[in-house]
Amino acid sequence: MTVLENLWFRRLLAGLSGLLAGYAALAVAELVAAAAVRPEAGPVTAVGGAAIDRTPAPVKDWAIRTFGESDKLVLQLGIVAVLAALAVVLGLVALRHRRVGAAGVLLFGVVGAVAATSRPDSDSFTDGVPSLAGALAGAALLRWLTGLLIAPARAAASASGEGWDRRGFLIAASAAAVASTGAGVVGRTLGASRARDATSSRAAVVLPRPDSLAAPVPKGAQLRVAGVSRFVTPNKDFYRVDTALVVPTVDATRWRLRIHGRGVRRPLTLTFQDLLDRELVERDITLACVSNEVGGPYVGNARWIGVRLADLLAEAGVKPPSKGGPADQLVARSVDGMTLGTPVEDVMDGRDALLAVGMNGEPLPFDHGFPVRMVVPGLYGYVSACKWIEDIELTTFDAYDPYWVKRTWAREAPIKTQSRIDTPKPFARPAAGIVMVAGVAWAQHRGIDVVEVRVDDAPWERADLATEGTIDTWRQWSFPWKATPGSHTLTVRATDRTGQTQTEKRTRTIPDGASGWHSVVVTVD
Ligand SMILES: Nc1nc2c(c(=O)[nH]1)N[C@H]1C(S)=C(S)[C@@H](COP(=O)(O)O)O[C@H]1N2
Ligand SMILES: [Mo]
Numbered sequence: 001m002t003v004l005e006n007l008w009f010r011r012l013l014a015g016l017s018g019l020l021a022g023y024a025a026l027a028v029a030e031l032v033a034a035a036a037v038r039p040e041a042g043p044v045t046a047v048g049g050a051a052i053d054r055t056p057a058p059v060k061d062w063a064i065r066t067f068g069e070s071d072k073l074v075l076q077l078g079i080v081a082v083l084a085a086l087a088v089v090l091g092l093v094a095l096r097h098r099r100v101g102a103a104g105v106l107l108f109g110v111v112g113a114v115a116a117t118s119r120p121d122s123d124s125f126t127d128g129v130p131s132l133a134g135a136l137a138g139a140a141l142l143r144w145l146t147g148l149l150i151a152p153a154r155a156a157a158s159a160s161g162e163g164w165d166r167r168g169f170l171i172a173a174s175a176a177a178v179a180s181t182g183a184g185v186v187g188r189t190l191g192a193s194r195a196r197d198a199t200s201s202r203a204a205v206v207l208p209r210p211d212s213l214a215a216p217v218p219k220g221a222q223l224r225v226a227g228v229s230r231f232v233t234p235n236k237d238f239y240r241v242d243t244a245l246v247v248p249t250v251d252a253t254r255w256r257l258r259i260h261g262r263g264v265r266r267p268l269t270l271t272f273q274d275l276l277d278r279e280l281v282e283r284d285i286t287l288a289c290v291s292n293e294v295g296g297p298y299v300g301n302a303r304w305i306g307v308r309l310a311d312l313l314a315e316a317g318v319k320p321p322s323k324g325g326p327a328d329q330l331v332a333r334s335v336d337g338m339t340l341g342t343p344v345e346d347v348m349d350g351r352d353a354l355l356a357v358g359m360n361g362e363p364l365p366f367d368h369g370f371p372v373r374m375v376v377p378g379l380y381g382y383v384s385a386c387k388w389i390e391d392i393e394l395t396t397f398d399a400y401d402p403y404w405v406k407r408t409w410a411r412e413a414p415i416k417t418q419s420r421i422d423t424p425k426p427f428a429r430p431a432a433g434i435v436m437v438a439g440v441a442w443a444q445h446r447g448i449d450v451v452e453v454r455v456d457d458a459p460w461e462r463a464d465l466a467t468e469g470t471i472d473t474w475r476q477w478s479f480p481w482k483a484t485p486g487s488h489t490l491t492v493r494a495t496d497r498t499g500q501t502q503t504e505k506r507t508r509t510i511p512d513g514a515s516g517w518h519s520v521v522v523t524v525d
Helices: 003-036 043-054 055-095 098-118 125-150 155-159 164-203 272-277 311-317
Strands: 254-260 268-271 280-290 300-308 331-335 341-344 354-359 374-376 388-394 418-423 433-442 448-454 474-481 486-497 516-522
Touching: 003 043, 003 055, 003 098, 003 125, 003 164, 043 055, 043 098, 043 125, 055 098, 055 125, 098 125, 268 272, 268 311, 272 354, 280 354, 280 474, 280 486, 311 354, 418 486, 418 516, 433 448, 433 486, 448 474, 474 486
Parallel strands: 254 388
Antiparallel strands: 254 268, 280 300, 300 354, 331 341, 331 388, 354 374, 418 433, 433 474, 448 486, 486 516
């Protein structure tokens, strides 16, 4: 090997040392998190979560729009890619300045530790320990490996004139890779065993027959038009929007819900079984996300089983503001630290605000909040639908801003009347003749009274409405269109039972939900 080749080879190996140090740091950190602290304190989850907390709402909205429900995977891959690149750089730096390289790794440990302790669900400095422990391991490894690259040669190596111990380096590097992988696997396995407890607690749930059943879905609620959304959204197709990088897996047998705060005369602590033993109601309720663009997919309808939240609050001695109660905001907190604020008045005004335990005939899926979540008809999810709930605090809007409100979303957010064309799809090429235009419209807790369709600039025409489920569910509609060849724009708008027609004015989703009419352009052949 020439001197120059040798130099490049050592640089390559230095970069590799950096990568290995980063890999070891992550593996050790994840192991310490799983074994001694808690899985959420692992650096990738912590840094990712902290990044989500700090991302300005418009950027987050863009990420949801662009990557959809893969947004978190993209974020995690991004974090790993950035870490890998920085690790290579630190390896190269360490070839010259071993201390600086190691110090760089430690610095990342500090960043990870700060991120972990700053998460909303972090209540202890021990959450910083995994990142620091990992960084120490990574720094030590980097020093050691780069030391082998620049160490005075042993006899064999110096005989070859390369000035460093190639064999020693390769053995050390392989050993480090194997040890790190081992640490990572043990960490993962420990994490998996907690998840198993949660999974078996879910498998053991037998939902009692609700005391108050939902009426069967009316036959006419589901149109027989290909391409229209199903009236009941199957759980596997139900949209998911949350900030959880790792879906919380809660063991229902250990779960507790606390209800406390202003105006609570009898604070309550409930187990999952306590909830199942109470009066259960079954209701069809359509959930919608405030981040849903006009025409977007973040809306779904399910048959929920749960306890009426108003009953529990009354039992705790809570009065709504209209009856002189001191608390106007109910803050729900999840096991992962998310907070959502709901008007107490809305929860207690007679609507079916639920602490839900069942979704479409099964216990809540983990993605949708097992073991218990809130569902409040008529309010966007971020101000009502707390998944993995563990705490309810009665307070005031003046006293506390929950997670999204701190990030400039509206304090109160009733769902805006909306309608969507499900079929034909944008840029479809239907044949001339009768084309069935169909979709859904929703105005939860008010009900949909009229849906109209406009073809190009022609006058609005009434669509046929499917039978209403309830005022808390979306409603299907259809419109037999005499399609003529050429390009056409189809537009839909709905009117709710208060007589309000959707405004044409397009607004962004921030701060309180998108408004505007959904249009689809098609070309008729
Ligand atoms: N714990 C927790 N609950 C949460 C959220 C969250 O990020 N964390 N997101 C809310 C938002 S913005 C919406 S729209 C609904 C979505 O519920 P889904 O994922 O079951 O459809 O959950 C709400 N509950
Ligand atoms: Mo949402």
